[in-house]
Amino acid sequence: MTVRAWKKGLQKLEAIGERVRNTKLTDTSNAFNTARIEALELDNLFEVALATAISAFERKESRGAHARNDFTERDDENWLKHSMYFPLDKRVGKRDVNFAPKTVETFQPKVRTY
Amino acid sequence: MLVSLYRYNPETDSAPYMQDVEVDIPEGKDLMVLDVLNLIKERDSSMAYRRSCREGVCGSDGMNMNGTNGLACITPMSQVVKKNKLVLRPLPGLPVIRDLVVDMSLFYKQYEKVMPYLVNDTPAPAIERLQTPEDREKLDGLYECILCACCSTACPSFWWNPDKFIGPSGLLQAYRFLADSRDTAQAERLSNLDDPFSVFRCRGIMNCVSVCPKGLNPTKAIGHIRNLLLQRAT
Numbered sequence: 001m002t003v004r005a006w007k008k009g010l011q012k013l014e015a016i017g018e019r020v021r022n023t024k025l026t027d028t029s030n031a032f033n034t035a036r037i038e039a040l041e042l043d044n045l046f047e048v049a050l051a052t053a054i055s056a057f058e059r060k061e062s063r064g065a066h067a068r069n070d071f072t073e074r075d076d077e078n079w080l081k082h083s084m085y086f087p088l089d090k091r092v093g094k095r096d097v098n099f100a101p102k103t104v105e106t107f108q109p110k111v112r113t114y
Numbered sequence: 115m116l117v118s119l120y121r122y123n124p125e126t127d128s129a130p131y132m133q134d135v136e137v138d139i140p141e142g143k144d145l146m147v148l149d150v151l152n153l154i155k156e157r158d159s160s161m162a163y164r165r166s167c168r169e170g171v172c173g174s175d176g177m178n179m180n181g182t183n184g185l186a187c188i189t190p191m192s193q194v195v196k197k198n199k200l201v202l203r204p205l206p207g208l209p210v211i212r213d214l215v216v217d218m219s220l221f222y223k224q225y226e227k228v229m230p231y232l233v234n235d236t237p238a239p240a241i242e243r244l245q246t247p248e249d250r251e252k253l254d255g256l257y258e259c260i261l262c263a264c265c266s267t268a269c270p271s272f273w274w275n276p277d278k279f280i281g282p283s284g285l286l287q288a289y290r291f292l293a294d295s296r297d298t299a300q301a302e303r304l305s306n307l308d309d310p311f312s313v314f315r316c317r318g319i320m321n322c323v324s325v326c327p328k329g330l331n332p333t334k335a336i337g338h339i340r341n342l343l344l345q346r347a348t
Contacts, residue, residue, distance in 0.1 A: 027160040031124050032212040035159035 002069045006057050013053055020046045047087065055083035058092045115139045115195070117150060119161065120203040122210055130210065132201075139191070147179055147186040147194065151202070163214040170327060173262030177214050178203040183264040183325040205267035207276065220276045221263045221283070227306065228280060228288035233299035249295035256290035256335060258328050259283060265322035265332055271315045278311035282322035282332030285313060289335035292342060304339075304346055313339050 020042060027035040061075035062068050081094040115137050122130035137153055139145060148165055155161045163186075164174040170188035177186055179194045180201050194200060208216040234243065266272045266281035280288065288307060291297050307313050313336060322332040 029123055029125050029160070029212075032162050032215045034155075034162050038159070 003057075006053070010053055010057075013050055017046060017050065051085040051087065055085050055092060059083055115150075116199045117154065118199065118201040119154070119213070120210075121161075121213055123160070123162075123212055144190045144192050147177075147189045147191060147200070147202070148175055150191065150200070151186060162212045171260065173260035176205055176262040176264045176267070176327075178206055183268045185262055185264070185327040188327060205263055207267045207273040208263070216263075216267075218263060221261075221266055221281070224266070224276070224280045224284040225261065225287060227312075228284050228291070229299070229303060229306070230287045230291065232291065232294065232297055233302075234296055235298065243296045245295050252293045252295075253290060255330055256286060256293065259286050259290075259330060260328060262327060264325045264327060268321040268325045270319060270321070271317055275311055275315055279315035280307070280312050282316070282336070285316070285339060286330060286332040286335045289339050292339065300342075304342055307339060308343055308346075313343065 023039060023042060025036060025039050027033055056066060059066060059079060060068075060071045061079045062072050063074050063079065079094075080097055082097060084093040084095055085091075086093065117135045117137050119133045119135060120130060121127070121133045135154055135158075137150055139150070146168075148168060151161070151163055151165075155163075163177070165187065166172040166174045168187045170185050173185070175186040176183060179186065179189060180196055180199075182194065183205060184194075186202075191200070202214060204210050204214045204216045208218065208220060211217050261283060263283060265286075266276075266283045269282055271279050272281040288303065292300055292303055297303075316333070316336045318333060320333050323330075323334075326332070
């Protein structure tokens with residue numbers, strides 16, 4: 001991925017987003033309405049596609065299938081993180097990956113008193 | 115290319131009707147019937163049909179294409195289209211919910227009757243219940259069924275007695291567990307099938323064999339069940 005290609009892609013996505021916002025459901029039947037299911041799927045798919053594109057741009061490294069020409073190396077120092085996208089305020093964030101082992105010690109059964 | 119579709123919306127139509135649609139098929143491509151349905155749905159989103167995996171694994175899009183049951187997703191147009199016309203109808207014999215979508219409740223009820231799960235009350239071994247390769251081979255041609263209902267809805271005996279005759283699909287599954295070396299409920303399974311309708315309504319018509327999209331042979335399995343029932347009775 002290059003920045004130029006990304007910008008082009010985002011423009012295309014925004015054009016699709018405009019069309020998604022203008023979709024209209026003509027079939028309002030309650031009997032096995034597959035059009036309604038597909039309309040819901042369309043909204044969800046677009047939301048995820050946009051979040052993917054924007055988070056990918058913010059992630060300034062290459063990691064697995066996320067390959068960038070401008071940042072070719074994997075960067076564990078800064079990017080051992082979860083990418084987060086907040087659609088309401090159009091904000092990108094990141095969160096540490098929690099490596100703490102999740103274990104629960106065994107304990108004796110006993111009466112619960114509160 | 116002319117496609118004739120069975121249409122029925124219970125909220126707006128007093129009776130089902132056939133709708134003729136002209137579809138432009140891309141040159142030089144042998145589309146599957148499901149692709150053509152998708153082309154139709156792009157223009158008319160009210161056309162209802164079930165589909166999911168689009169590769170003959172999930173068994174959602176069983177339908178009647180030019181008179182023959184099959185899965186739309188793995189049936190090429192070249193195979194079913196006659197005289198440049200394609201007629202699509204829902205699976206015969208089951209109540210229609212809408213367009214090509216049928217109510218499968220009766221079909222599943224028959225499936226449930228044959229206890230389609232392994233019954234073995236002996237204590238479970240530490241790892242898994244083992245089986246010899248030879249015993250495992252006996253399940254080939256039985257376990258592959260995807261419950262698409264193409265066979266049962268092509269069966270005149272099932273059309274007549276969908277409440278009492280288990281139907282080819284259910285009986286194939288019944289035999290899949292009767293033939294399983296790990297199952298211990300053979301006697302109970304056979305008792306459940308031992309009546310004039312459940313198995314013996316099969317008249318060997320073999321429509322099930324000719325339509326099965328997975329190439330399975332329910333009639334053969336039913337023959338095996340018959341043998342087991344007769345052996346038990348003597």
